[in-house]
Amino acid sequence: MSTTTSMRTPATRKKRRLYAVLAGLTMLGIAAVLVLTAFEDNIVFFYSPTDLTEKAVRPGQTLRLGGLVEEGSVKKAADGITTEFVITDLSKTVSVRYAGLLPDLFREGQGVVSQGTLGPDGIFLASEVLAKHDEAYMPPEVADGLKRAGQWREPTK
Amino acid sequence: MIAEIGHFALVLALAVALVQSIVPMIGAARRDYGWMAVATPAAVVQFLCIGVSFSCLLYSFAVSDFTVINVAQNSNSLQPMIYKVASTWGNHEGSMVLWVLILALFGGMVAIFGGNLPPTLKARTLSVQSMIAFAFLLFILVTSNPFERLDPPPIDGRDLNPLLQDIGLVMHPPMLYVGYVGFSISFSFAIAALIEGKVDAAWARWVRPWTLLAWIFLTAGILLGSWWAYYELGWGGWWYWDPVENASFMPWLVGTALLHSAIVVEKRDALKTWTILLAILTFSLSLIGTFLVRSGVLTSVHAFATDPERGVFILVLLSIAIGGSLLLYAWRAPQLKGGGLFAPISREGSLILNNLLLTTAAATVFIGTLYPLLLDAITGDKISVGPPFFNATFIPLMIPLIIALGFGPMMSWKRGDLSGVVQRLKFALAVSMVVTAVAAYVTWGRSVFGAIGLGLAGWLAASVCIEFGSRIGIGRASAGDVFRRATGLPRAAWGMTVAHFGFAILVAGATGASIWQDESIQSIRVGDSITIAGYEFSLRNVDDIRGPNYVAQRGVFTVRQDGKIVATLAPERRRYLVQGTETTESAIFSNGISDLYAVLGQPDGAGRWIVKVYFKPLVPWLWLGGMITVLGGIISLTDRRLRVGAPTRKRDEVPSGAPAPAE
Numbered sequence: 001m002s003t004t005t006s007m008r009t010p011a012t013r014k015k016r017r018l019y020a021v022l023a024g025l026t027m028l029g030i031a032a033v034l035v036l037t038a039f040e041d042n043i044v045f046f047y048s049p050t051d052l053t054e055k056a057v058r059p060g061q062t063l064r065l066g067g068l069v070e071e072g073s074v075k076k077a078a079d080g081i082t083t084e085f086v087i088t089d090l091s092k093t094v095s096v097r098y099a100g101l102l103p104d105l106f107r108e109g110q111g112v113v114s115q116g117t118l119g120p121d122g123i124f125l126a127s128e129v130l131a132k133h134d135e136a137y138m139p140p141e142v143a144d145g146l147k148r149a150g151q152w153r154e155p156t157k
Numbered sequence: 158m159i160a161e162i163g164h165f166a167l168v169l170a171l172a173v174a175l176v177q178s179i180v181p182m183i184g185a186a187r188r189d190y191g192w193m194a195v196a197t198p199a200a201v202v203q204f205l206c207i208g209v210s211f212s213c214l215l216y217s218f219a220v221s222d223f224t225v226i227n228v229a230q231n232s233n234s235l236q237p238m239i240y241k242v243a244s245t246w247g248n249h250e251g252s253m254v255l256w257v258l259i260l261a262l263f264g265g266m267v268a269i270f271g272g273n274l275p276p277t278l279k280a281r282t283l284s285v286q287s288m289i290a291f292a293f294l295l296f297i298l299v300t301s302n303p304f305e306r307l308d309p310p311p312i313d314g315r316d317l318n319p320l321l322q323d324i325g326l327v328m329h330p331p332m333l334y335v336g337y338v339g340f341s342i343s344f345s346f347a348i349a350a351l352i353e354g355k356v357d358a359a360w361a362r363w364v365r366p367w368t369l370l371a372w373i374f375l376t377a378g379i380l381l382g383s384w385w386a387y388y389e390l391g392w393g394g395w396w397y398w399d400p401v402e403n404a405s406f407m408p409w410l411v412g413t414a415l416l417h418s419a420i421v422v423e424k425r426d427a428l429k430t431w432t433i434l435l436a437i438l439t440f441s442l443s444l445i446g447t448f449l450v451r452s453g454v455l456t457s458v459h460a461f462a463t464d465p466e467r468g469v470f471i472l473v474l475l476s477i478a479i480g481g482s483l484l485l486y487a488w489r490a491p492q493l494k495g496g497g498l499f500a501p502i503s504r505e506g507s508l509i510l511n512n513l514l515l516t517t518a519a520a521t522v523f524i525g526t527l528y529p530l531l532l533d534a535i536t537g538d539k540i541s542v543g544p545p546f547f548n549a550t551f552i553p554l555m556i557p558l559i560i561a562l563g564f565g566p567m568m569s570w571k572r573g574d575l576s577g578v579v580q581r582l583k584f585a586l587a588v589s590m591v592v593t594a595v596a597a598y599v600t601w602g603r604s605v606f607g608a609i610g611l612g613l614a615g616w617l618a619a620s621v622c623i624e625f626g627s628r629i630g631i632g633r634a635s636a637g638d639v640f641r642r643a644t645g646l647p648r649a650a651w652g653m654t655v656a657h658f659g660f661a662i663l664v665a666g667a668t669g670a671s672i673w674q675d676e677s678i679q680s681i682r683v684g685d686s687i688t689i690a691g692y693e694f695s696l697r698n699v700d701d702i703r704g705p706n707y708v709a710q711r712g713v714f715t716v717r718q719d720g721k722i723v724a725t726l727a728p729e730r731r732r733y734l735v736q737g738t739e740t741t742e743s744a745i746f747s748n749g750i751s752d753l754y755a756v757l758g759q760p761d762g763a764g765r766w767i768v769k770v771y772f773k774p775l776v777p778w779l780w781l782g783g784m785i786t787v788l789g790g791i792i793s794l795t796d797r798r799l800r801v802g803a804p805t806r807k808r809d810e811v812p813s814g815a816p817a818p819a820e
Contacts (some may be wrong), residue, residue, distance in 0.1 A: 019501045020509065027513045031550070035521055038549035039528075039542075046539030064541055080680025080765050100678055101758045101769050104739045115541075 044115060049092040057118050065094060065124055066113040074108055087112065087124070098126040160225050163213025164304040167254070170206035170261070171294040173199055177287035181280035185352075193280035197268040200283050203290060204265035207258045211245075214254055214303055218245045224310040227251065227303045233316035233735050235706035243327040244317040249451060249467075250303035252330060256447070257293045259331075259338040263367070264290065267342060274363060281349035282342070289341055292474050300467045316706065316735035325385030329378060336375025337408045337443035342367040343415065344440035347433045348482055351489040356429040361422035364436070366794060368419060372412050373790040379405055380783040388743055393754055393771050395670055395779060398547040403526040404446030410519035412439045414512040421508050425570060426496030428505070430486075431512070433493070437486060441479040442519070448475050449526070503573040507565035514558040521550040559613045559664060562657060563620035567627075581627065582620050589616035600673060610668025617661035625654045652793025659785025662778050669751075669775025676771040682764050690772035692753060693717045694726070699757070699766065707731045709742075712757040712766065716746065723748075728757040752776045 046064045047055070057063060065087055073086035082099040085108075096114055106112060106129060116126035177199035184192025214227075218241050223229040231251070232244040246255045264286040271279050297303070346364045350356045382402065387395040396402065415435040421428040452468030499505040525542045532538050563585060567578045593612030600607055626632070628650065629642040675690040686695035697713045709731040716724040724746035731740045746753045751774040758767030 016498060016501075023501075023509065023513055027517045031517045031521055031554070034550040034553055035524055038525075038546045042543065042546035042549060044541045044543060046541065064539075076761055080761050081678055081767055101741075101756065101767055104741055115543075 048089045049094045053092050064115045069108050069112050071108045094124050096124045096126050098129050159213050160304040163210045166206045166210040170203050173203045174287045174291040182284040185277040185280040193276050196280045196283035200264040200268035204261040207261045211254050211258045215245050223314050224306050226305045226307040229311050229314045233314040240322045246330050247317050247321045250301045253297050259334050260290050263342045281352050282345045285345035285348045296470050319733040319738050319740050323389050329381045332374050333378030336371050336378045339371025340440045340443050343436040347436035351485050356493050358423050361419045365419045369794050375409050377787050398544045400526050403522050404449045407519050408439050408442040410515050414515040415439050417508050417511050421505050429493050430490040437482045444475050500572040502575050504568040504570045507568050510561050514554050518554045559617050566624045585619035588619035604672045607672040614661045614665035621657045648796035649793045652789045656786045656789025659782045663782030666775045666778030666782050674773045678769045680765045680767050694770045707733045714755050726755040728755045730757050747777045
């Protein structure tokens with residue numbers, strides 16, 4: 001270990017501060033680039049069935065579709081894994097196809113959010129279906145979608 | 158009666174907190190020792206009051222007193238006792254009481270164990286701590302009184318959310334709260350230091366153990382939560398970048414940075430204003446986390462509370478606390494004197510790099526978590542920012558962190574010798590390259606990131622070992638000498654080595670878990686089997702069983718490898734009777750290196766069941782590595798220096814490069 005006297009003079013205070021500021025700015029720059037590029041590719045917009053019929057959606061664009069599972073619409077395909085059901089905001093409907101385990105709280109008449117892409121045949125291919133922890137709880141986007149469609153009813157409890 | 162006592166104790170605590178916020182602060186300003194001395198007993202009394210209140214709530218839950226609304230809504234007489242107890246904090250009101258209890262606990266501990274603190278610093282710290290407590294007690298009493306009565310009482314309660322009826326969730330919230338509420342004490346110390354206008358090595362030495370204690374619990378709490386999500390939610394993942402997870406992860410990232418920068422203040426008297434800022438930011442992020450979780454603003458699987466009144470209250474509180482402390486910082490921080498100088502390539506420099514990377518990572522998580530809320534508030538557009546975003550921003554920041562982590566501990570203070578360190582780490586580089594090559598060979602054709610991740614983990618583990626080895630003189634000294642040196646090392650040095658080594662294992666686990674898992678989902682009959690990664694899962698039978706407050710179907714799987722039975726898995730589908738909700742209980746077999754994981758899905762009514770099975774290599778290392786990291790923290794906490802907290806004894810601390818003169 002060298003002693004203090006044999007050491008070259010450490011960077012001056014100003015220089016040190018400059019280094020720190022430069023390092024900080026570089027880091028911020030890197031973070032900004034990372035965040036912006038990641039945002040570009042990875043933001044998923046939420047649509048209600050009405051939105052989906054009104055707004056243009058790029059084929060293959062990942063999006064979230066939310067609404068209520070229409071009563072009587074849930075059908076199991078022959079393979080036993082694929083489920084088809086209809087999501088409705090009570091004015092428009094979209095058919096959804098999903099292969100996988102449905103969440104525990106998934107059932108007809110309940111609010112649900114699914115993530116996936118819109119197929120060319122107009123069927124929404126879900127890669128994920130989310131239902132919420134609590135069955136009294138309505139996903140806020142779904143509630144909002146229902147309100148916009150003029151179909152909102154205060155939950156009765 | 159019990160509930161009223163609890164309520165009364167809470168009101169009493171509010172009054173004590175008010176006194177404790179004001180009197181010692183004025184006392185410190187006037188150098189009036191009598192007024193300052195109020196802080197110590199007040200902090201203890203405040204803790205006792207809240208303790209009584211919490212006990213009353215706990216008792217109401219334990220005896221299922223359904224005349225209390227909170228109990229009626231969140232508990233049920235059929236629940237096993239442990240879940241009745243856990244129901245106390247499994248709901249909004251109760252968890253807020255737990256929150257202030259821990260706040261007061263930390264205040265009380267500083268009051269009792271902080272005997273060697275300068276009286277003004279102690280008075281001011283406890284006063285700031287009490288201001289936070291006052292605000293949150295007011296919040297509870299005004300918007301979330303857990304002791305409200307219900308007349309007439311229902312016959313039975315609504316039951317705790319079944320997903321929360323799990324041993325992981327019994328422990329998770331208290332741990333997490335001790336963690337992120339514990340950072341309040343670093344915050345209070347920082348604010349007190351700003352008011353005093355003095356930050357020195359002694360200050361850092363007082364703050365560090367408290368920060369470390371909070372960090373240990375936060376780390377353990379996050380691990381528990383992750384483990385719970387892994388086995389209970391049945392999706393087989395361990396981290397979802399869910400806003401609620403992020404809410405606890407952001408304070409962890411900045412708190413980890415704080416832990417490291419405080420070392421620089423302690424040893425080198427530098428980075429003072431930065432450390433103060435980190436202390437403020439860490440607790441601010443804890444508050445933001447509380448706001449996110451408690452106000453119900455999130456569109457998250459966790460958000461089971463929605464009540465705008467509470468949200469606005471916490472938001473106002475948040476603005477006062479964060480805005481106020483940052484204003485104070487802007488005003489007072491420039492007056493803090495800078496300390497020891499150092500070159501960019503040095504231990505200090507590498508700790509700065511650590512801090513920059515950790516805080517930048519926290520910033521990206523912050524943006525990803527809050528941007529959807531902001532966008533919703535401004536434009537009404539609903540978006541979600543999911544794991545791909547976080548993986549794309551967070552992982553690139555962790556890679557340089559892990560690389561630098563290999564170098565940092567080997568650098569000397571003030572001015573480091575990079576080429577010398579590289580020379581000594583050649584072996585680690587070789588290990589890393591071999592691991593990368595082997596991993597790439599074994600998993601050829603799959604994601605390249607797996608090999609990189611394992612290579613990084615190998616690099617870190619090897620360089621930690623080399624650093625430790627050279628510190629105790631392996632290869633240079635005799636065996637007896639090595640042993641003597643190892644036992645003579647400060648516990649803090651042991652702690653660092655263990656924690657960093659644990660982190661290496663965690664990195665390996667995270668890599669394996671994210672990249673190499675195999676899964677299959679099929680609809681099968683009893684007697685059928687599914688094969689993945691050489692394991693044959695056969696469904697032997699499905700039984701109906703009955704639990705205390707649920708009924709369930711249990712599928713029994715036999716897992717064979719090369720014809721030999723290696724495990725029996727029994728996942729369940731439970732139906733909780735009171736709320737009528739269904740949950741899936743996954744079954745996991747772990748051999749320490751990989752997990753076999755099975756989930757029983759819905760029946761199709763014609764004798765078939767949807768079944769999901771996974772092979773998850775290295776997942777156990779996640780928890781193992783995490784636990785080792787926590788252990789490292791605990792070892793470090795037992796360091797004599799921190800225990801005694803004696804700031805005067807400096808000579809046995811600094812072997813070379815005398816510390817910068819104190820002001």
